[in-house]
Amino acid sequence: EPEVTQTPSHQVTQMGQEVILRCVPISNHLYFYWYRQILGQKVEFLVSFYNNEISEKSEIFDDQFSVERPDGSNFTLKIRSTKLEDSAMYFCASNAGQGVLKAYEQYFGPGTRLTVT
Amino acid sequence: DQQVKQNSPSLSVQEGRISILNCDYTNSMFDYFLWYKKYPAEGPTFLISISSIKDKNEDGRFTVFLNKSAKHLSLHIVPSQPGDSAVYFCAARGGFYNQGGKLIFGQGTELSVKP
Numbered sequence: 687e688p689e690v691t692q693t694p695s696h697q698v699t700q701m702g703q704e705v706i707l708r709c710v711p712i713s714n715h716l717y718f719y720w721y722r723q724i725l726g727q728k729v730e731f732l733v734s735f736y737n738n739e740i741s742e743k744s745e746i747f748d749d750q751f752s753v754e755r756p757d758g759s760n761f762t763l764k765i766r767s768t769k770l771e772d773s774a775m776y777f778c779a780s781n782a783g784q785g786v787l788k789a790y791e792q793y794f795g796p797g798t799r800l801t802v803t
Numbered sequence: 804d805q806q807v808k809q810n811s812p813s814l815s816v817q818e819g820r821i822s823i824l825n826c827d828y829t830n831s832m833f834d835y836f837l838w839y840k841k842y843p844a845e846g847p848t849f850l851i852s853i854s855s856i857k858d859k860n861e862d863g864r865f866t867v868f869l870n871k872s873a874k875h876l877s878l879h880i881v882p883s884q885p886g887d888s889a890v891y892f893c894a895a896r897g898g899f900y901n902q903g904g905k906l907i908f909g910q911g912t913e914l915s916v917k918p
Contacts, residue, residue: 690846719905729847729892731905742905777846781904790835790896792906794846 688712690795692778698801699768702710707763707798709778716783719792722746722774729777733760736783768802775799776799806830807918809909816916822880824912825895829874835896837906838867838878840889847892851878883916890914 691710699705711718720732722769733743735753752764765772779792808827816822826836834855839847839883853860853876860867866879880887890913894906 692846713813717904721906728910729894729906729908730909734905744905779906790904791837791849793849794839797844798848799844 689733690780690793692776692795692798694798695796696799696801698803701770701802702706702767703767705765705800707765707776707778707800709761709763709795710759711761711778711780712782712793713759714782715780715793716740717781717792718753718755719779719781721777721779721794722796723773723777730765732776751771756784765800768800770802772798806833806897806911807893807907809891809893809912811912812910813913816914818885818916819882822878822883822887822916823905824878824880824891824893824914825877826876826909828876828895829843829876830897831871831874832888833895833897833907834866835904836869836876837894837896838865838883839892839894840887841892841911842889848858850891866870868913875906885916885918886913 693708698755718735723729731744733747734741750766775797777797778795781792821889837852838850841847851862851865853869869876873899890911892911893909
């Protein structure tokens with residue numbers, strides 16, 4: 687069964703450093719998302735991406751964050767200058783898009799644990 | 804942001820019995836609801852969903868009920884199995900679809916099914 691994959695599984699970085707989290711969504715899916723979960727808190731939406739541009743972003747997704755689909759398979763989240771409060775599990779998700787069965791269901795990757803020291 | 808709430812942080816059920824997980828929401832514009840199951844150190848796994856135009860959807864041992872007037876949905880698992888022990892998240896689809904349809908999650912309910 688197709689699945690969303692993410693690398694690395696765990697990333698440790700120092701405050702102020704740049705990190706890039708990588709995701710390979712399910713092929714032929716059209717919508718891509720990043721979510722995060724700070725320990726003990728809810729899963730929260732960061733950004734959605736469609737047709738090579740951001741379709742929606744949350745208040746959390748400030749100028750320090752960016753997303754990119756550099757080729758036909760990868761989807762990346764970059765944090766330019768990490769802060770301690772960026773420590774969280776980051777989940778990538780994708781869904782098939784409108785007009786197909788189960789268009790609204792988002793499928794999540796296993797996550798990247800980001801630790802900022 | 805308390806648009807989706809799961810008021811029970813935990814639930815313990817005997818194997819073979821029914822598990823009922825509850826979720827309340829406040830925004831009547833939500834048009835689609837999903838349940839996810841999550842194990843520690845893994846991503847949420849999609850379980851079952853329901854459109855706001857329906858009041859019930861069933862898939863094997865899992866049934867989701869939606870009461871729009873009460874802004875309440877529930878997930879029933881019958882019969883419960885020890886492998887069902889996990890954290891269950893309720894999520895609602897918010898925003899217009901052409902904006903990507905972000906999911907808004909509840910806090911989760913940890914289900915423990917005892918043999």
